Amino acid sequence: MAGEILIFGGLLLDRYFSIEKWPVRGQDGYFTGETSFVGGCAVNMAATIRNLGGNPQVVSCIGDDAVGSTIRMYCRDAGLSEQYLFDTLGTTGSCLVFSELDGERTFLTQKGVEERFPLELEQNLQKAAPGWIGVTGYYLLSQDGEVILRCLERLSSQGSHILFDPSPLVGDIQPGLLNRILKICQIMTPNQVELLKLGGTTKLSKWIHEGKTVILKQGEQGGRVFTPTGEFSYPAAPCRAIDTTGAGDSFSGALLWALDHENSIQQAVILAARCAAKTAEVKGPHEIWKGDHPWID
Numbered sequence: 001m002a003g004e005i006l007i008f009g010g011l012l013l014d015r016y017f018s019i020e021k022w023p024v025r026g027q028d029g030y031f032t033g034e035t036s037f038v039g040g041c042a043v044n045m046a047a048t049i050r051n052l053g054g055n056p057q058v059v060s061c062i063g064d065d066a067v068g069s070t071i072r073m074y075c076r077d078a079g080l081s082e083q084y085l086f087d088t089l090g091t092t093g094s095c096l097v098f099s100e101l102d103g104e105r106t107f108l109t110q111k112g113v114e115e116r117f118p119l120e121l122e123q124n125l126q127k128a129a130p131g132w133i134g135v136t137g138y139y140l141l142s143q144d145g146e147v148i149l150r151c152l153e154r155l156s157s158q159g160s161h162i163l164f165d166p167s168p169l170v171g172d173i174q175p176g177l178l179n180r181i182l183k184i185c186q187i188m189t190p191n192q193v194e195l196l197k198l199g200g201t202t203k204l205s206k207w208i209h210e211g212k213t214v215i216l217k218q219g220e221q222g223g224r225v226f227t228p229t230g231e232f233s234y235p236a237a238p239c240r241a242i243d244t245t246g247a248g249d250s251f252s253g254a255l256l257w258a259l260d261h262e263n264s265i266q267q268a269v270i271l272a273a274r275c276a277a278k279t280a281e282v283k284g285p286h287e288i289w290k291g292d293h294p295w296i297d
Helices: 041-051 066-078 119-124 137-141 145-157 175-184 192-198 200-209 247-260 265-280
Strands: 004-008 012-018 033-039 055-063 085-088 094-099 105-110 132-136 161-165 213-217 223-227 230-234
Touching (some): 012 066, 041 055, 041 066, 041 132, 041 137, 055 066, 132 137, 132 247, 137 145, 145 161, 145 175, 200 213
Parallel strands (some): 004 132
């Protein structure tokens, strides 16, 4: 039976700059527009789960500043639970997103209080009993990574399943923490570069032997799924990409929703690919859908 889904990750304010091309290093360039969105992997995943009718719970800290207030108000207006949003003293992080004409983007992030995981937040989670948990590699770069892992290990020991989305910076995660999250997760969703940082095909074979499922994301080519009982490919969904920011998060969010609703992994990746494509067709890291969406089976 479907229940709450916890998403461990940072909440940020994304500032978007549209550019036609990058200038040569040391030279001048131009941007053609600036827009701000509430973002961060956690809220992007949560928005997709919310759109599908699920019950996402974002686990994160926000600062006692204007950005923190904006994020809390946005979550309230979007129907996202604030149960595990923790206010703390300090500045909320922000991210500069440079979006090119083909939808590709580059990020520069200023870290903030989203890196913290205070004891009070850990205590607030004592009675949580999620069926599934999503966590990104970015969050394990936090200064409180040890506390986060301890909390995840406790939830795992109580029966929660974990999806680990490694992120491009997975190679920077402290090795001890990385080994611990790899031990307790059931599903991983790396792309090819992230898989290489994690050890490549040798580690892939080891994880499959241990009973894990690995979804290798391949962008416009779809992807390949490796399970203990076999492997298969899935196609990318048709898409006219405007902005690919948040598409991978949407993929993970849809996976979590589908698995929490006891869909097969084959059904889950098809839905996830559709949701990722939908996200890439709008400006910004996610969208709160209005009305029915018949493209979802």
